[in-house]
Amino acid sequence: MASVDLENVTKRFGRTEVIKGIDLTIENGRLTVFVGPSGCGKSTLLRLIAGLEEVTSGKIHIGDENVTDWPPAERGVAMVFQSYALYPHMKVFDNMAFGLKISRTKRNEIEERVRHAARILRIEPLLNHKPGELSGGQRQRVAIGRAIVREPKVFLFDEPLSNLDASLRVQMRLELASLQRELDATMVYVTHDQTEAMTLGHTIVVLNEGRVEQVGTPLEVYRNPANRFVAGFIGSPE
């Protein structure tokens, strides 16, 4: 697992600057939540860390490596999206193994990693099923399993639970938190939902219009909002 350092990172799409000079350290072995209103740049920031977008300026380090110009596959990150993006014609096992097969991991190693992840996520009995036969929560576990088997240095989650109904969302949130502890993983989790951010994050990063408004524990941000925006957004007394 590794920390992530952003150094004065900016991103423009055409003439619009959507990430406006972000300096941030994401701690190793912690669950960091990016929270902010829709359109503030959360997904873009995550995609910059993943290498799915190129920075316009600035640097990104993962662990000791300056990965700013590295392709996604070499960064050691795994991303989980809200749309599960599972292959419908493949069994759960093969969906989870897919990324490893193309990276030429040995067969028994693949088998071992997939079974281990399936055990952690309690989806072992589903390995021979197709995604169409699974519930929303089970599909989301498969998508998370696909990330786990790659043994990434950093997990990136982009609103992974927003398609689930409220009670399942609460349950999956608890599961993610215990997964993080079990793997001692560095996780970055994006949400526009304040409650989710406050209950899930060790550290929360409040974003607004491409800038970091505040970084702190949920309690720090709640008790001492840095400005009116944070106070209003988190809903704490100013």
Ligand code: ADP
């Ligand atoms: P969030 O995830 O916080 O809702 P995004 O990172 O998706 O926000 O988007 C931030 C801003 O960047 C929005 O104004 C969005 O329209 C814009 N944006 C995102 N991706 C692109 C793109 N590929 N091309 C042009 N504009 C984009």
Ligand code: MG
């Ligand atoms: Mg988004």
